[in-house]
Amino acid sequence: MPDRVALIGGVYSNYLALQAAIDDAQRRGVDAIYCLGDLGAFGPHPDRVFPILQENNVQVVQGNYDNSIGNDLQDCQCGYTDPRDNYFAKLSYDYTYANTHADNKRWMRDLPSEIRFELGGYRVLLCHGSPRKMNEFLWQSTTPLHFLDKLARDHEADIICATHTGIHWQKSLPNDKYFANVGVIGRPENDGQTHVGYMILEVNGKPSFEYVPLEYDYQRLAKEMREEKLPEEFVETILTGWWTTCLEILPAKERKCGQY
Amino acid sequence: MQTTPLDIAAPVTEYPELHLDALDNLWFQVSGTLCNIACDHCFISCSPRNHSFEFMTLDQVEAYLQESVDLGVKEYYFTGGEPFMNRQILEILERTLEFGPATVLTNGMLVKEKTAKRLEEIEAASPYSLEIRVSMDGYTEEMNDAIRGKGVFKKAMAGTKLLYEHGFLPIITVTKTWEDHKDEEVMNGFTRVLKEHGYGRPRLKILPSLKLGKEIARTRGYHKYEMVTHEMLAEFDYSQFICSNSRVATNRGVVVCPILLEAESAYMGETLKEATKSYELQEQACYTCYLYGSICSNFSSGGTDA
Numbered sequence: 001m002p003d004r005v006a007l008i009g010g011v012y013s014n015y016l017a018l019q020a021a022i023d024d025a026q027r028r029g030v031d032a033i034y035c036l037g038d039l040g041a042f043g044p045h046p047d048r049v050f051p052i053l054q055e056n057n058v059q060v061v062q063g064n065y066d067n068s069i070g071n072d073l074q075d076c077q078c079g080y081t082d083p084r085d086n087y088f089a090k091l092s093y094d095y096t097y098a099n100t101h102a103d104n105k106r107w108m109r110d111l112p113s114e115i116r117f118e119l120g121g122y123r124v125l126l127c128h129g130s131p132r133k134m135n136e137f138l139w140q141s142t143t144p145l146h147f148l149d150k151l152a153r154d155h156e157a158d159i160i161c162a163t164h165t166g167i168h169w170q171k172s173l174p175n176d177k178y179f180a181n182v183g184v185i186g187r188p189e190n191d192g193q194t195h196v197g198y199m200i201l202e203v204n205g206k207p208s209f210e211y212v213p214l215e216y217d218y219q220r221l222a223k224e225m226r227e228e229k230l231p232e233e234f235v236e237t238i239l240t241g242w243w244t245t246c247l248e249i250l251p252a253k254e255r256k257c258g259q260y
Numbered sequence: 261m262q263t264t265p266l267d268i269a270a271p272v273t274e275y276p277e278l279h280l281d282a283l284d285n286l287w288f289q290v291s292g293t294l295c296n297i298a299c300d301h302c303f304i305s306c307s308p309r310n311h312s313f314e315f316m317t318l319d320q321v322e323a324y325l326q327e328s329v330d331l332g333v334k335e336y337y338f339t340g341g342e343p344f345m346n347r348q349i350l351e352i353l354e355r356t357l358e359f360g361p362a363t364v365l366t367n368g369m370l371v372k373e374k375t376a377k378r379l380e381e382i383e384a385a386s387p388y389s390l391e392i393r394v395s396m397d398g399y400t401e402e403m404n405d406a407i408r409g410k411g412v413f414k415k416a417m418a419g420t421k422l423l424y425e426h427g428f429l430p431i432i433t434v435t436k437t438w439e440d441h442k443d444e445e446v447m448n449g450f451t452r453v454l455k456e457h458g459y460g461r462p463r464l465k466i467l468p469s470l471k472l473g474k475e476i477a478r479t480r481g482y483h484k485y486e487m488v489t490h491e492m493l494a495e496f497d498y499s500q501f502i503c504s505n506s507r508v509a510t511n512r513g514v515v516v517c518p519i520l521l522e523a524e525s526a527y528m529g530e531t532l533k534e535a536t537k538s539y540e541l542q543e544q545a546c547y548t549c550y551l552y553g554s555i556c557s558n559f560s561s562g563g564t565d566a
Contacts, residue, residue, distance in 0.1 A: 142361040151332070
């Protein structure tokens, strides 16, 4: 039997997509489900993701958002420098912080910053941003092969998986090493599509990644976001698939793919 | 999570010593200190006649690119002076984009149709981003040209429009020369005027002014107390210092950071490997990083706190 695991990226309080991803992964008969962190942000009712993760035995890596909320920090540690980006990041953070139960904050505070295991003889390292820095963005168009190769060497891993940017991609490295950004299920990928997605990693002799696009009830999510008085800009992203905020961190190639 | 690189215990060191954590950003002083204009606030006083540093050749750049692979460099930056004065700049960018993402810091004035078209082709052929940062200092001709020189505004706007028409989204980089309370007014002014000039999706980056070079005459230099001390760094996030993650290749060796080009202490060695040694924060300009963080790189590299 091949070894298969499901890798779910940033949840951003999208508990509807989280449940859909877990259901889908279980239908496919994966051996384990992992989440790579950033449980809160952006979406409504942050407390709703925790029972889903815990009841389904999902193992979770700590994201920068989880680290911030769990440790009562002032902001999400995304490192935005643009005033408009920071304005929306703060709205999102303050809402999430105010609506996360103390027990869940504690639970997030104690999450590990990385998870390691072996899959079919390959050393797998799951992290949030990068193995060296929780809030480092690894975009496809600004991450050279030799840089990933050095990460794999420095951190003694054959397969590195991360999330944090919101857009999935993957790369085979020299010497039978691999990198994948598993994307996020919290919001669409700035491509005009409403679906989100997660990654299945399978080792059947050689490792392979499959990105699984995931339909979920995004209309309901949008409705609940409006009921919670979250910014209309966030709702627009869920309904249209285009990012409207926190755009200044995007590198040129990724930015050009979007509408704004 | 991270170990501090501050060698506070070093007995003979008067200045705080900063280790290179990783060489993430490799800068190229690709046009030396040669520029087609001479801005009043230039921190290294670039001009058509400043030959302190000369143009780099493709061969010189190639050698550093080769060396950068093992060091795991993440991004390449090209500055000057004015990079588009270097006749080999397009070949240099094309070659660099085989290694990783590249950013060019330009005044935009020399970007004509032929250059913009070639840049578009070079960008399309690479999986990596080619960022163009166009420097401007005002959203009106009057405001901009008072600092950058007569006629500069129109040419920079024309270059920006051409770049946009050829698929780029230039980052308009502005040195802050106004009071804090005018931030919003200036940002809105830039956005409006750039759109009026045909740049439909403006991106803006605001930089503090550096009290070096010609800026000393325009405003003032650093005060004596504006130095980085051991005490100031006790609880400080050292990754705010650009010398913890960057070096600058020039036509005569590697220096520690883009703003200390001409300081005697800045020379680190001939090769990147030699230049990976630590640096003592002995210049008053180091205070700029202490105040504002690593302002020189783009936004997309990620935060510095976690």
